[in-house]
Amino acid sequence: MARIHSLSPQLANQIAAGEVVERPASVVKEVVENSLDAGATRIDIEVEGGGVKRIRVRDNGQGIESDDLPLALARHATSKIVSLDDLEAVSSLGFRGEALASIASVSRLALSTNASSDASAGVLAESEGRDQVVAVRPTPHPQGTTVDVRDLFFNTPARRKFLRTEKTEFNHLEEVVKRLALARFDVAFSLSHNGRVVLNLPVADSTAAQQRRVATICGPAFIDQVVHIDSERSGLGLSGWVGLPTFSRSQADLQYFFVNGRVIRDKLVAHAIKQAYRDVLYHGRHPAFVLYLTINPALVDVNVHPTKHEVRFRDSREVHNFLFSTLHRALADVRPADQLVSSERFQPLAEGGHLDTHTGEVSQGALSWGGMSHRPDVGSSNRPSPLAVQSQMSSYGRLHPVPLPEQSSEEEAPPLGYALAQLQGIYILSENAQGLVLVDMHAAHERITYERLKEADASEGVRSQPLLVPQAIAVSQKEVELAREHEAVFVGLGLQLEPASEESLLIRSVPTLLRSADMEQLVRDVLSDLAEYGQSDRIAAEREAILSTMACHGSVRANRSLTIPEMNALLRDIEATERAGQCNHGRPTWTQLSLTELDKLFLRGR
Template sequence: MALANPNMDRPRPVIRQLDEGAINRIAAGEVVERPASAVKELVENAIDAGATRIEVTIAEGGKRLIRVVDDGCGMTAEDLPLALSRHATSKIDGTDLLAISTFGFRGEALPSLGAVGRLTIVSRVEGGEAAEIAVAGGRVSAVRPAALSCGTRVELRDLFHATPARLKFLRTDRAEAQAIAETIRRLALAEPFIGFTLVDATEEPARTVFRADARSGDLFDALHGRAAQVLGGPFAENAVPLDAVREDHHLSGFAALPTYSRGSAVQQYLFVNGRPVTDKLLIGALRGAYADTLPRDRHPAAVVFVDCDPKLVDVNVHPAKSQVRFRDPGLVRGLIVSGIRHALAGAGHRTSSTVASATLSAVHAEPVSGRVYQMDRAYPSPRPSFQAPPGFAETAAPSVRAEPVQAEERARGDHPLGSARAQLHGTYIVAQTGDGVVIVDQHAAHERLVYEKLKRQMAETGVAAQALLIPEIVELSGTDAELLLSHAEDLHRMGLAVEPFGGGAVAVRETPAILGPVDAAALVRDILDELSDLGDSGTLGARLDAILSRVACHGSVRAGRHMRAEEMDALLREMEATPLSGQCNHGRPTYVELKLADIERLFGRA
């Protein structure tokens, strides 16, 4: 028995025009996703109005109250009803949607907010009278006189009271308040010459959650000061300035040193023509810029601005205006990657100051229960004497030239990384500087030096190779052998010559000369691990750099090897001359610097 078609008895759908209230509520669903979205729209309106001070007050995560007060140009009584009309704006005239130089331009925010909450606007222009208008659930009141100094006050109460189903999708008051604070921080970074204040009035007395006073000076100084206010002093202290230009695109901002990396992408702020964005292209470019200085589970910290002609970027991609589309995305990505890498290379051997702070915090002085005089201290008898590590009789590591260093020159300690004084546990070099002590991880430091040399050789002429007297045969699985041989041409440019030897075996005939004697089998397996991790992701250049990083590890001074004073000093001097030597290829710091004043405080001598 055939089943009846359930659509046979359904009435024919009728096309009808939606009323204005339904249209506004639908539009609000795109523009106002959560309280933070409402704050973003209102603060951007204040910025576009030329405000120099903006104060935001919220209650219950913005669900009960959002109030934005600014000292901008204001609106007249005649402007207020028009401001609540859809697609009414003072920011564009509609002739060219690509020449957009303001935050807002759609004319949707205020009518959308009025459709889902109780909205009141009070505004006054200079030399005019203040006026007030209110809208609740889409119903607009008449304009009436009010009291206000120049500027605008927008108050939104009971967000989503007209669409209660949306309330179920909001998070806790605390989570929504944090999202609002993050929105304010992003806008504060975008506009360092404007003062921002965020107040939480959920409980009495109200408390100031965030405050950033307007900065002065040139743009770089203002942005640096604002970055310290928003991201904290450690970021500002460990960030290098960005300033690069490529074909009418300008890159500016600050990028933190790789050793100041974070466990998540919480300190990545990206702006296009001053507009905060969360664009995948820019995020990927930022990650690519740090590709050979950070492990995969760490994230860089940066405040990056890309400025260009508005006609070269489309910001009219999404109602939230958080995504953009560049006319030449490859050019922008290349600008970010090269600009940040150049800035980090210019930082030389610097490492994050937070490394020293973490070291000091890990050192705990023993509590002293009363004064102990020198004569009362007990010493073993006989007292042990300090012995420096024995000299290493073999030749120096492949890329550390042990040049003779005069004793008086080592005693001065006038180099940035000081002069070597001792080697501890065959792993750490202790050097004395003019005002402190430097502790160097010899393997991590030398690994970076070898890696940078390999990259330089690769770019210039290809890595020099040394032929093995007897090729080394490495047994692999069939899959691994196929993967390795598929990259044989690239590996040969790196100084590693491999060829099939039957079955799953490969023959290694040449190895990079800079590595000296090397375990070819271990090197091949490490390269296979890197190829498996990378898969097909990343550009060819990124894959080659990742493999070179693995290769560099095999040519570095190993932990446990004793070094002569001349070798240690040669390593320190080479670190000072090598870009990015403050961190190894995996993002770990290569040295820790402790100031003498900090050490004295540990011993109560300050």
């Protein structure tokens, strides 16, 4: 081994570059973040060859003083921190003082800047990776800074050979610009590649303009199918947009989360959001969101990783609980009346939330079919308790019938309208003010039953009823042990199980609400859920999963004939139930076909 010695400045910079400059997208991120910290209100990015050949970033920020310019390309030189106190409460995006020096060490860099309004007072600093000698000379330049990076990794071929195709590298670069544009609505951005404009985003200084920017970056389908978030508690603030559960993705590619304006990917944040979607998202799907968390900078450490993509919260439990509770409640509060929106394209409206383009809020109004509103008052004290409603069921899966109201021109239709007929014993056809509503009756009733079971479980516990003749079921030894281990769970669910032998169980009592269900199959499913979930430290998740299984068994099945009053009772329950837009497994429970869409199907008006 060689003797200990100091690294040359060039080698030290190239090592630092390995941490900061991974690909052209890394260069854009560091330079644009500097522009934002400099107070720029417009940033123009020009790229050639996917960013490998050239990256040019121009801003109208405050610029750099001519005397400070050589230091801008030196390591550990920055204007953003002075003392340890500054480092413990970082409010800027870039603060390490390594970015420009690292970029200059692996490219041919030219930096033009002017800190005054006199365009003739500009200066230019040039540096090439090999020698790191900074040459400064006067040059005309308006107030602001232009960073021109050419021939990235020209002197580090080992790094350059790991770059992907031009298209792939530009896709990464474009994604970085999109994230930064979502972080700062008060800044105009433009991005061009090989002379072609790819993004042109003006300043978004109103709610409607912000929604247009989000729609441009995330797609119009996203902004049409979201819930607006705006919440504050205990010094924490959360705003932005979350996609409805039925608007989900096969990959986690439409997820943007910002902490004090910095885009991050954090395990704690991801877990909190995943938990909020736990019982409304289809298996294997990923939610879509654009969310902004504001927090005291002193309570979050952004210096965890060189790329600053990760953060560490001082009170991670509080942040997790705040994110989960805020999103969980926002998703639960969506009702059919909020989701109905007129659309010119064929699109299930269970996936859509109507956003007011001026306020950004989800519409809460019922549809007009005359004068008087029939939208159920969810918070009404006259609403019977879940157990009372469930106990009125005269048979397994039977709905409590209500009379069909007489329709007149003076009354207003409920959001899901009035039932017309039943199709193949599976779907309910209903007419509302907009057109035709189709309801999957099992999926919808499953969600209603599930929510009522959860409410009953949380408030008074699930009532049970002893069987006159205990029911014996044959199981495995492992399932008998599971029944013993989780006896308290079963009792809490209204199920009393007793081991009869090493491979059999006796069912002695069942939940009152589900006395007509197939209890043998129910017990087997519950045991299967317990085996999959594991130990008792996950009781909360187990109970919800088990309640979901119970709800599935207690809901109306396919080929069950319902009367018109029963169908209308189900429609009213959907309107009053949380998360009723999807079943326990994340599938949509209803969809809307407007008259416009029906006319298109039949070519009317052509």
